[in-house]
Amino acid sequence: NAGVTQTPKFRVLKTGQSMTLLCAQDMNHEYMYWYRQDPGMGLRLIHYSVGEGTTAKGEVPDGYNVSRLKKQNFLLGLESAAPSQTSVYFCASSYSRLAGLVSTDTQYFGPGTRLTVL
Amino acid sequence: SQQGEEDPQALSIQEGENATMNCSYKTSINNLQWYRQNSGRGLVHLILIRSNEREKHSGRLRVTLDTSKKSSSLLITASRAADTASYFCASTTQGGSEKLVFGKGTKLTVNP
Numbered sequence: 021n022a023g024v025t026q027t028p029k030f031r032v033l034k035t036g037q038s039m040t041l042l043c044a045q046d047m048n049h050e051y052m053y054w055y056r057q058d059p060g061m062g063l064r065l066i067h068y069s070v071g072e073g074t075t076a077k078g079e080v081p082d083g084y085n086v087s088r089l090k091k092q093n094f095l096l097g098l099e100s101a102a103p104s105q106t107s108v109y110f111c112a113s114s115y116s117r118l119a120g121l122v123s124t125d126t127q128y129f130g131p132g133t134r135l136t137v138l
Numbered sequence: 139s140q141q142g143e144e145d146p147q148a149l150s151i152q153e154g155e156n157a158t159m160n161c162s163y164k165t166s167i168n169n170l171q172w173y174r175q176n177s178g179r180g181l182v183h184l185i186l187i188r189s190n191e192r193e194k195h196s197g198r199l200r201v202t203l204d205t206s207k208k209s210s211s212l213l214i215t216a217s218r219a220a221d222t223a224s225y226f227c228a229s230t231t232q233g234g235s236e237k238l239v240f241g242k243g244t245k246l247t248v249n250p
Contacts, residue, residue, distance in 0.1 A: 129180035
């Protein structure tokens with residue numbers, strides 16, 4: 021199992037450009053999440069999804085859009101990048117109904133995407 | 139807003155010593171978890187403690203939870219250089235178990 025993978029690993033954008041970050045998981049997890057991590061700020065939730073075709077806003081959703089067309093994929097889009105979106109972005113997933121896990125709250129993280137907006 | 143706040147922000151110890159990190163949170167929780175992040179990597183789950191538990195062990199890790207004080211502590215015994223990482227507490231609030239709220243983390247350095 022690859023777990024949670026993210027592409028790309030690094031990206032540099034100019035202000036106003038758009039891009040999509042892709043997250044994929046092979047654990048049949050129902051829930052998926054996008055976080056950003058900034059120095060001294062910990063992780064902040066951008067958007068999340070509790071199932072295919074559903075999305076919800078997190079703590080810092082402005083400037084981002086997401087889609088969950090397939091259960092295994094969760095896409096994060098920046099329509100018009102701004103320097104304030106320079107950050108490290110992490111995807112995570114959790115909760116498999118089929119696994120019979122006692123805990124449904126443990127999240128599994130991808131390796132991150134380092135995004136710089138100039 | 140951050141639910142958890144770790145203390146201290148940074149901790150430097152010698153190999154073999156114990157490391158204690160604390161986490162305080164604001165609202166009632168379902169459970170509290172601790173994650174570890176090596177430099178440049180994603181977070182890795184270490185241990186989960188439920189609101190009705192007071193202490194939990196996993197290898198060299200010991201976690202305590204005091205719901206009356208809204209605080210938790212993570213103890214790493216007999217630390218190793220490989221334990222050098224940032225450690226985050228995260229909690230699920232009652233009624234919102236699909237979301238984790240993270241603290242800002244404690245950066246632990248274990249010197250060989």
